[in-house]
Amino acid sequence: MLNYSTSEENYIKAIFHLQQADGNVTTNELAAELKTKPASVTDMMKKLKTKKLVHYRAYHGFRLSADGTKLALIIIRRHRLWEFFLAEKLKFSWEEVHAVAEDLEHVSSKKLIDKLDEFLSFPRFDPHGDPIPDSNGKIETSKQVCLQDLPLNKLAMVSHVSDQSKEMLELLGHKKIGIGTKLEVKRKFNFDNSLEIKIRQPRRTSPDQPPINISEQLSNNIFAKYDE
Amino acid sequence: MLNYSTSEENYIKAIFHLQQADGNVTTNELAAELKTKPASVTDMMKKLKTKKLVHYRAYHGFRLSADGTKLALIIIRRHRLWEFFLAEKLKFSWEEVHAVAEDLEHVSSKKLIDKLDEFLSFPRFDPHGDPIPDSNGKIETSKQVCLQDLPLNKLAMVSHVSDQSKEMLELLGHKKIGIGTKLEVKRKFNFDNSLEIKIRQPRRTSPDQPPINISEQLSNNIFAKYDE
DNA sequence: AAAATAATTTAGTTTTGTCTAAAAATATTT
DNA sequence: AAATATTTTTAGACAAAACTAAATTATTTT
Ligand SMILES: [Mn+2]
Ligand SMILES: [Mn+2]
Ligand SMILES: [Mn+2]
Ligand SMILES: [Mn+2]
Numbered sequence: 001m002l003n004y005s006t007s008e009e010n011y012i013k014a015i016f017h018l019q020q021a022d023g024n025v026t027t028n029e030l031a032a033e034l035k036t037k038p039a040s041v042t043d044m045m046k047k048l049k050t051k052k053l054v055h056y057r058a059y060h061g062f063r064l065s066a067d068g069t070k071l072a073l074i075i076i077r078r079h080r081l082w083e084f085f086l087a088e089k090l091k092f093s094w095e096e097v098h099a100v101a102e103d104l105e106h107v108s109s110k111k112l113i114d115k116l117d118e119f120l121s122f123p124r125f126d127p128h129g130d131p132i133p134d135s136n137g138k139i140e141t142s143k144q145v146c147l148q149d150l151p152l153n154k155l156a157m158v159s160h161v162s163d164q165s166k167e168m169l170e171l172l173g174h175k176k177i178g179i180g181t182k183l184e185v186k187r188k189f190n191f192d193n194s195l196e197i198k199i200r201q202p203r204r205t206s207p208d209q210p211p212i213n214i215s216e217q218l219s220n221n222i223f224a225k226y227d228e
Numbered sequence: 229m230l231n232y233s234t235s236e237e238n239y240i241k242a243i244f245h246l247q248q249a250d251g252n253v254t255t256n257e258l259a260a261e262l263k264t265k266p267a268s269v270t271d272m273m274k275k276l277k278t279k280k281l282v283h284y285r286a287y288h289g290f291r292l293s294a295d296g297t298k299l300a301l302i303i304i305r306r307h308r309l310w311e312f313f314l315a316e317k318l319k320f321s322w323e324e325v326h327a328v329a330e331d332l333e334h335v336s337s338k339k340l341i342d343k344l345d346e347f348l349s350f351p352r353f354d355p356h357g358d359p360i361p362d363s364n365g366k367i368e369t370s371k372q373v374c375l376q377d378l379p380l381n382k383l384a385m386v387s388h389v390s391d392q393s394k395e396m397l398e399l400l401g402h403k404k405i406g407i408g409t410k411l412e413v414k415r416k417f418n419f420d421n422s423l424e425i426k427i428r429q430p431r432r433t434s435p436d437q438p439p440i441n442i443s444e445q446l447s448n449n450i451f452a453k454y455d456e
Numbered sequence: 457a458a459a460a461t462a463a464t465t466t467a468g469t470t471t472t473g474t475c476t477a478a479a480a481a482t483a484t485t486t
Numbered sequence: 487a488a489a490t491a492t493t494t495t496t497a498g499a500c501a502a503a504a505c506t507a508a509a510t511t512a513t514t515t516t
Contacts, residue, residue, distance in 0.1 A: 007503065027464055040504055042465055047502090059464060059511055090343040103335045109328050115318040235473065255494055268474055270495055275472090287481055287494060 006106045009075050010034060011044050012053060013105075015064055016072035024061040073137040078113050079105040080126035080133075085116060087127040094127055094179075095164070129159035129179040129223075145226075147195060147219035150185045155200065156226035157182050163221040175212060177222065186211050195219050234334045237303050238262060239272050240281060241333075243292055244300035252289040301365040306341050307333040308354035308361075313344060315355040322355055322406075323392065357387035357407040357451075373454075375423060375447035378413045383428065384454035385410050391449040403440060405450065414439050423447050 004012070014033045018025045027045075031038045049056040053068035064072060082104040086092040092100070114135050117123075124140065125131055131140035144159050158181040161172065172178060182200040189196075193216035199209055214222075232240070242261045246253045255273075259266045277284040281296035292300060310332040314320040320328070342363050345351075352368065353359055359368035372387050386409040389400065400406060410428040417423075421444035427437055442450075 005502080028462095036503095037505065038464065039466080039506080043503075046465095086340075090340070090347050092339075092343065096339075100335070100337050100340050103337070104332075107328070107331045107335070109331070111320075111324075112314075112318070112328050115320065119318050233472075256492095264473095265475065266494065267476080267496085271473075 001110075003108060004071065007044070008048065008051075008053075009071075009106055011041075011048065012064065012068055012072050013075045013079070015054065015062070016069065016076070019063050024063055026061050070137055073133045073139060075105055076139075077133040077135075077137070078107070080130060081113060081116050081120065081123070083126045083128070084120055084123045084132070088120065088123075095169070097127055125159070125179075127179065128161070143225070144223045147185065147197070147214065147222045147224060148188075148193065148216070150224060150226065152185055152188070154226050155182060155184055156224040158222060159225045160223040161221060162223065168221065171218065175214070183224070192216060193219075231336060232299065235272070236276065236279075236281075237299075237334055239269075239276065240292070240296055240300050241303045241307070243282065243290065244297065244304065247291050252291055254289050298365055301361045301367060303333055304367075305361040305363075305365070306335070308358060309341060309344050309348065309351070311354045311356070312348055312351045312360070316348065316351075323397070325355055353387070353407075355407065356389070356392075371453070372451045375413065375425070375442065375450045375452060376416075376421065376444070378452060378454065380413055380416070382454050383410060383412055384452040386450060387453045388451035389449060390451065396449065399446065403442070411452070420444060421447075 011030070011034065014030060015025050018029055018033060022029075027038045027041045031041045034041075045054060045056045045062055048054045048068070049062075052065055053071060054062045055065055056062040079101045082101040083097040086097040086100055087094065117135065122134075123132060133139040150156055158177060158179055161168065161179070176199065177183070183197050184200070185195050185197050187196040188194075195214045196211045197214055198211045201209065239258070239262065242258060243253050246257055246261060250257075255266045255269045259269045262269075273282060273284045273290055276282045276296070277290075280293055281299060282290045283293055284290040307329045310329040311325040314325040314328055315322065345363065350362075351360060361367040373384075378384055386405060386407055389396065389407070404427065405411070411425050412428070413423050413425050415424040423442045424439045425442055426439045429437065
């Protein structure tokens, strides 16, 4: 496999994330995401097109080619494995890992990443709850759902938090909810769409806690997974 | 502390290593070391001079300034800690670590390196036996000596091997000598300057092995440390 | 279907790091 | 102390990645 520059890799990864939502990605969108200017994006798209990493028609946006997607998954794998390493082994906090992984992800030795994966015992999720692609680029297509859409009385695991503002983290900290927290939605009140949830203690240390209340705004930003 | 490019860091590190031997470093020397052209070196020296990282007078070579030396030690610290990590935790072999560390050394988070250091329990030497600068940039000025210059019957530890060719590694492997091996020189034969050495077993597993013979060429490439 | 607006591309620069070929300085021979 | 050889620097070009300002295309309004 060829070698790509840090800049090319950052573009490819950003396109991958943007097209999860949209499908087709737009010059201005990508410029905003990468904090660069639209003109720079156009230049790069021309280059990535000649390298066959994106499909691109001038004025009509772009999306990753098969090769581009493969590359994106390699970079995401590196990023998330390093994040896991930083959090798990070096005891970095949740919010700190991303910035450092943003650099580490561009060290391109395949052997390094596969050995790191093994050293970490093949973790399946990064500290933000996002799935880590395996060494073949296969990624769990998680049917992740926001708390509002969770069936009642079904045990689920918090896997993602979309808003990571200070205020959000403060609230989550207070309610003792984080990535990996297991919980059940017990009731849903139609008046304000607030939820009553029960948090399952990690290792049955203390007895069951009383159910707590979650506002609609908060529940819309918390995502979880469950079986079936 | 400011941030430097990968290229600038590679130059600084290379100058540091070259001036260990020489004192004053020369344009051609550095170009050879970095596999680049003399004209490129001159360009970079002008830049590093304006950044006050080197002392440089046209046509008269250069050496690191105090700031340049400080930077070099930071990069060497990163390089050797990553090498230790790769060898110790990811089970990379001795010869593989350098190339990967050559990239990792340019990820510049101070916190990353200090936490990595702690995670590794503050190792003092990299897998090649070279000392690792501490977080203040202090490096062990090891009075390392080649086997030829070792006093007789003094226990010493192999700390460095200057030639790392395949042939050399094959020979070392056969004689069961590596970084960290403890040994004593028992005799020196003036006819061919060959040595008779005794290898101290790591944990007295087997009884003392019989002494082995080392040629002058081999002994000149093995360095060791001893007390006092 | 024009006109107006918004999005995108093009043209022309800039910075960083590299290169080749020619010129200048230094070192070595004779 | 010249002449010659070697080393180093300068001059001019190039590729990558960014930017600004102007031109072009697409979309929305009227
Ligand atoms: Mn990045
Ligand atoms: Mn993440
Ligand atoms: Mn390097
Ligand atoms: Mn080393």
